[in-house]
Amino acid sequence: MDYFAQQLINGLVLGSIYGLIAIGYTMVYGIVGMINFAHGDIFMIGGFIALISFLVLVSFGLTAIPVILLLVLLVSMAVTALYGWTIERIAYRPLRHSFRLAPMLSAIGMSFVLTNFSQVSQGARVKPVPPIITGGHTLHEGSQGFAVQLSNIQIVVVLTTLVLLALFTWIVSRTRLGRDMRACEQDQTMAALLGVDVDRTISMTFVIGAALAAVAGMMYLLYYGLVDFFMGFVAGIKAFTAAVLGGIGSLPGAMLGGLAIGLIETFWSAYFSVEYKDVAAFSILIVVLIFMPTGLLGRPEVEKV
Amino acid sequence: MSTPNVRTSQAAQQPSGAAFIFKKALISALVALVLFSLMIGVRTEAGNQGGLIYWTRFDDLAAMVAAVFGGSIVVELLRQWLGPVDKEKLVPPVVRSATALAGRWIAPALLIFTFLVPVIFYDQRYILDLAILVLTYVMLGWGLNVVVGLAGLLDLGYVAFYAVGAYSYALLATNFGLSFWVCLPLAGILAAFWGVLLGFPVLRLRGDYLAIVTLAFGEIIRLVIINWQSLTGGPNGVSGIPRPTFFGIPLDNSDDGLAAKLGIEFSPTHRVVFLFYLILAMALLTNWVTIRLRRLPIGRAWEALREDEVACRALGINTTTTKLTAFATGAMFGGFAGAFFATRQGFISPESFTFQESALVLAIVVLGGMGSQLGVALAALAMIGGFELFRGLDQYRMLVFGIAMVLLMIWRPRGLIGHRAPTVFLEKSQAISSDLVKEGHG
Numbered sequence: 001m002d003y004f005a006q007q008l009i010n011g012l013v014l015g016s017i018y019g020l021i022a023i024g025y026t027m028v029y030g031i032v033g034m035i036n037f038a039h040g041d042i043f044m045i046g047g048f049i050a051l052i053s054f055l056v057l058v059s060f061g062l063t064a065i066p067v068i069l070l071l072v073l074l075v076s077m078a079v080t081a082l083y084g085w086t087i088e089r090i091a092y093r094p095l096r097h098s099f100r101l102a103p104m105l106s107a108i109g110m111s112f113v114l115t116n117f118s119q120v121s122q123g124a125r126v127k128p129v130p131p132i133i134t135g136g137h138t139l140h141e142g143s144q145g146f147a148v149q150l151s152n153i154q155i156v157v158v159l160t161t162l163v164l165l166a167l168f169t170w171i172v173s174r175t176r177l178g179r180d181m182r183a184c185e186q187d188q189t190m191a192a193l194l195g196v197d198v199d200r201t202i203s204m205t206f207v208i209g210a211a212l213a214a215v216a217g218m219m220y221l222l223y224y225g226l227v228d229f230f231m232g233f234v235a236g237i238k239a240f241t242a243a244v245l246g247g248i249g250s251l252p253g254a255m256l257g258g259l260a261i262g263l264i265e266t267f268w269s270a271y272f273s274v275e276y277k278d279v280a281a282f283s284i285l286i287v288v289l290i291f292m293p294t295g296l297l298g299r300p301e302v303e304k305v
Numbered sequence: 306m307s308t309p310n311v312r313t314s315q316a317a318q319q320p321s322g323a324a325f326i327f328k329k330a331l332i333s334a335l336v337a338l339v340l341f342s343l344m345i346g347v348r349t350e351a352g353n354q355g356g357l358i359y360w361t362r363f364d365d366l367a368a369m370v371a372a373v374f375g376g377s378i379v380v381e382l383l384r385q386w387l388g389p390v391d392k393e394k395l396v397p398p399v400v401r402s403a404t405a406l407a408g409r410w411i412a413p414a415l416l417i418f419t420f421l422v423p424v425i426f427y428d429q430r431y432i433l434d435l436a437i438l439v440l441t442y443v444m445l446g447w448g449l450n451v452v453v454g455l456a457g458l459l460d461l462g463y464v465a466f467y468a469v470g471a472y473s474y475a476l477l478a479t480n481f482g483l484s485f486w487v488c489l490p491l492a493g494i495l496a497a498f499w500g501v502l503l504g505f506p507v508l509r510l511r512g513d514y515l516a517i518v519t520l521a522f523g524e525i526i527r528l529v530i531i532n533w534q535s536l537t538g539g540p541n542g543v544s545g546i547p548r549p550t551f552f553g554i555p556l557d558n559s560d561d562g563l564a565a566k567l568g569i570e571f572s573p574t575h576r577v578v579f580l581f582y583l584i585l586a587m588a589l590l591t592n593w594v595t596i597r598l599r600r601l602p603i604g605r606a607w608e609a610l611r612e613d614e615v616a617c618r619a620l621g622i623n624t625t626t627t628k629l630t631a632f633a634t635g636a637m638f639g640g641f642a643g644a645f646f647a648t649r650q651g652f653i654s655p656e657s658f659t660f661q662e663s664a665l666v667l668a669i670v671v672l673g674g675m676g677s678q679l680g681v682a683l684a685a686l687a688m689i690g691g692f693e694l695f696r697g698l699d700q701y702r703m704l705v706f707g708i709a710m711v712l713l714m715i716w717r718p719r720g721l722i723g724h725r726a727p728t729v730f731l732e733k734s735q736a737i738s739s740d741l742v743k744e745g746h747g
Contacts, residue, residue: 049344055357082340086340094715099718102718106715108664109707109709109710111707116700118344120700233660237520282525289514294514
């Protein structure tokens with residue numbers, strides 16, 4: 001039971017990270033209708049920016065860890081958001097009204113660009129960081145000497161995710177921007193006729209998605225203590241799997257899917273085999289889609305001829 | 306997705322002039338400065354004591370920002386010089402008839418040239434190897450074209466079938482000593498079987514759900530190959546895969562080799578030339594089968610499925626078998642190509658079957674204009690040949706490749722050959738623009 005509780009905690013933390021990335025996929029899909037294959041690499045860039053800005057801030061003589069972390073969070077969100085904006089501007093906007101596969105391939109190309117850009121500019125070796133947030137609490141002392149641990153970093157990851165989700169939900173449901181986004185999702189032409197700046201709204205979608213991915217990148221860096229140039233690919237397809245599992249286009253679905261993928265992966269590693277955890281996640285995706293072709297929370301597509 | 310562009314009127318009257326260009330370039334440079342300041346300006350590396358060290362590279366950063374500034378001026382000037390992009394360009398009749406003539410003769414000319422490649426470049430091993438590689442991708446492209454171009458099912462995991470074919474041949478040949486010519490059909494059948502297996506769960510899925518499931522399938526196959534070490538050798542791969550024989554006669558310098566039997570002097574180039582004609586024959590077979598299938602009811606059903614699934618069903622087409630045959634046919638050709646790849650390399654490992662390969666083949670199909678057989682061949686030549694040209698760039702090669710992919714998509718979103726002859730027509734065949742055709746809808 002203790003083992004189960006421990007894995008539950010680990011899975012929820014991993015799932016929060018996946019969920020944050022998955023929101024970027026699902027948001028872009030809902031509004032523009034394309035799979036943003038470069039999103040996983042945006043997450044990787046976010047991790048790198050967090051790492052570098054952390055190093056720079058420490059070398060400036062800052063010592064208060066909470067201040068540093070807050071600054072790192074803001075810097076990596078801002079810079080990564082600019083990456084998202086630029087990529088949309090360069091690679092996707094010219095193809096907005098083109099046929100479906102064109103932006104997707106452009107995105108695959110962009111993903112190669114980002115992966116290799118960070119390999120060329122930061123080197124191919126894994127960048128480790130010493131644990132920054134240490135300590136934790138023992139929730140329950142087990143009978144066989146196994147204790148359920150909740151480390152401080154896990155608390156930070158989950159709390160940050162919750163705060164951001166609340167902020168994000170508020171933006172989507174209460175603000176002018178959120179209303180524009182929902183309008184564009186339903187009908188871009190109609191939204192444009194009613195005075196919504198469609199281009200700006202789409203840009204903002206990419207900016208928000210990239211900022212959330214940057215947070216996920218930073219959490220990943222803090223939690224696992226390393227970044228490398230190739231981590232975007234695997235995390236990206238996992239998060240995309242999460243978005244599809246939850247029903248692509250649905251925002252709560254993305255978070256739910258993220259948590260589901262995180263839990264599946266953790267429990268599979270804990271009880272069966274570590275090697276096949278990704279196979280398990282993908283297989284469960286396929287099985288779920290057989291019975292629910294639009295994911296857990298997706299709306300069925302009504303089709304007209 | 307296909308919403309008309311409401312805002313074109315604004316784009317039509319863009320301001321010009323030096324001040325505007327300068328302002329735009331300045332903004333671009335500023336954006337570049339923020340983007341690159343941390344990623345290029347600061348270089349991190351794991352230090353000797355396990356910690357991280359970093360050093361600054363402000364000269365590189367300044368060079369990059371200056372390049373972006375200059376580049377955006379050039380791009381803006383070019384854009385004003387070329388005029389609006391969306392305008393329909395008037396083509397003089399002479400040019401049009403010339404391109405029509407070229408269009409008619411380019412395919413036979415290319416085919417004859419391909420047949421002569423081993424004769425012309427007999428002494429240049431490098432060119433022969435490159436030609437074999439290009440033809441392998443032509444074959445993969447034509448195989449995927451059945452699934453994506455004809456049936457309109459977006460497949461992001463095509464490399465899985467390539468892997469199944471390669472591993473089928475490698476394992477059958479190394480464990481049971483079966484010859485290439487026995488294994489080739491087996492590899493195709495096994496790959497087709499996996500294609501049907503993938504086809505079943507995705508029958509009800511559409512569009513992007515299909516994309517992720519095929520992607521997941523490709524990853525599952527790769528991960529299983531990596532982890533099932535007792536069978537596949539895991540990350541170490543399978544080595545010592547037998548070379549192909551000329552229908553049982555080995556191509557080596559032994560006494561019963563082909564060279565000895567024909568009474569000519571042995572040369573290692575013989576095998577390369579043989580491999581070249583082998584893959585050429587296999588690719589042409591793929592092409593021929595595809596062209597023939599397009600005229601059969603099943604091919605028509607594929608194209609109908611691509612255009613409209615609901616209408617298809619209303620007309621009594623069995624979408625289940627239509628989709629499954631498309632997956633199986635495409636997968637079978639992938640399996641053939643995989644078996645060829647294994648026998649050519651003599652060594653295979655999971656590294657050859659990553660998502661990058663799937664993306665590359667898909668890029669070839671889309672760049673080729675989806676459904677155009679000639680276009681796919683030209684796109685494979687351009688992509689693989691271009692990739693080889695940049696071999697000297699070393700670590701920058703994939704970066705350049707990615708940039709080229711983005712630029713090509715922006716330049717020709719519909720592919721290099723955006724027109725194609727329709728399969729069914731009334732009285733007179735007329736080339737239709739591929740803008741009128743739906744593809745990859747799922």
